[in-house]
Amino acid sequence: MPDGFTSAEERAAFIAALPKAELHLHIEGSLEPELMFELAQRNKVAIPFASVEDVRAAYAFSNLQDFLDIYYQGMGVLHSERDFYDLTAAYLTRAHADAVRHVEIFFDPQGHTDRGVAFGTVIAGITRALDDARTSYGMTSKLIMCFLRHLSEAEAEKTLDEALPFLDRIDGVGLDSSEVGHPPAKFERVFGRARSLGLKIVAHAGEEGPPAYVHEALDLLKVHRIDHGNRSLEDPALIARLAAEGMTLTVCPLSNLKLCVVNDITAHPLKTMLDAGLKATINSDDPSYFGGYVNANYQAVADALDLSKDDIVTLARNSFAGSFLNETGRAKHLAAIDAYAAAA
Template sequence: MTTDLAAFARGLPKAELHVHLEGTLEPELKFQLAARNGIALPEKTVAEVKQTYKFHDLTSFLQVYYPAMRVLQQAQDFHDLAFDYLTRAHADGVRHAEMFFDPQAHTGRGVAFDTVITGYHSAVVRARRELGISAELILCFLRDHSAEYAMATLMEALPYRDRIIGVGLDSDERGNPPRKFADVFARARGEGFLLTMHCDIDQPDSIEHIRQALEEIEVDRIDHGTNIVEDDRLVELAKSKGIGLTCCPVSNSFVTEQMKSAELSALLDRGLTVTVNSDDPAYFGAYAADNYVALARHAGLGIEQLVTLAENSFRAAWLSKARLDGFLAEIHDYVAARP
């Protein structure tokens, strides 16, 4: 890839639809929050923290991911985490972000739901005012816990309905299919939330999980979802429904043999609304623009395909038509101004 194409990808207006706020916890901030909250960490340097990032699949990643969250205790901690991410995203050309958060990972260790949502929401408001980037919050249920716990978390979220645009499903997929949470998602739909679900790459029963998400839960979007390429019927179903796939090339390369560049390129060629996102960038070392660059390099994509990915990111986002049209116009102007 030429330097010019990399610079083009970084400046290209885009939306990020698949990023876990807890996955943006950089080691430097982790140390700051630990000091603020009087928490002793076993690691003493940034290098030592990064040495713990040894994972080869989803399960080994989660074993590193969840323990790190204990430094998040106060509303200010959650604010700082989200605002730091939004600042980095803004520098990457992200104009709009729809961000996952995992309340059960915090309420389960004694942090109040209100503390979490207050901190995150205040960062959203500040980023809109100071950076001009818009953002929304998506509450994710932990699928390796019970459906009853998820329903209780949904009930806890209802007083904050104006601060949460949708609900999702993440964490360990083994033995935790979408239909396990059918009643929870039906209630969430009834309460006015939009729906998405993780169907991570190369998991047991990947295709069946995608089918359940599309046909039984009837989600508005699918997170990851790249294995859909293995089933032509589901590809056509997703295409006919206009379902966006929030794909994460660099994180793919950590939990499977490669980033699925060929599969993503094939889905893009078939007209699916493929989008490119960072997932857990503090752990995988790649924010939004880095993922565009990595996919372009591995799949041999040019400017035309990068523009399509950026347009897809806004089309798959949960935006009004007026805001969608405005963002698409920004892309058009950016491309037109290119030397």
């Protein structure tokens, strides 16, 4: 075993209760098959699956687009404020069980408004669940609205217009969906407008897209975080820049495996990122589809890459240091991690 643990079981127990934040979670991607069936029945929505087992069998993706096709299909069962509440509350319960103290979740309003669901319905359900998690679990949260990059910048502008009455509950904007062929440059103006409104900026870049997309996210969108960023490792100058700027990368190991970004979890670049001085974090992305919530992601790379106690603590510390909490909030959580590590 690496320094700090005497057994794999000891490491697993350490991960299980380690305070952590999750910074890369698509709330629609936490829709478990059981809830999908329940909501389909509640809303009288036909879905092309006869059973929960059929849904799980469909989760055999070879690339990002294969996943997105079923992801958008599953989203179609979400209609009412109650649906969005139930979806979000179910994720937050799972996150709490994984010792997650703070979440920064993505939602895709265009995937709902384009099928006639009001923007206000979506955000009311999500934020009510976030408020309840603060009361029940002491869990803090930030909400990040994503633009779908396979759609146009004009459509993103329209979505930002729809968000204006709700900016007291929206903390940032992001960019997700099909990466290849839709570079960050496509959305430079709408992200500039979002920045002028005081919103934090993040973007998916360097998952399937090239290192050039990461450069564009930094230089044109002026992001505060990079979501994924794996392919940054192909560009030594970019690695040096990300390290020098202290740019947080929200890495999603089981997602990378499921979408064939890596062929084997033992080949995951997370340890390489840490060794290069990059502020990598561990996140679950779309846990229902990719086979694991945040602790499962920690455990998978800890086992595959034989991570040390120091590595694991660094990843947890990075998750709070890279969050959009204020300095006092970050310091509180960092102190909790240090106390936990010292006592373990």
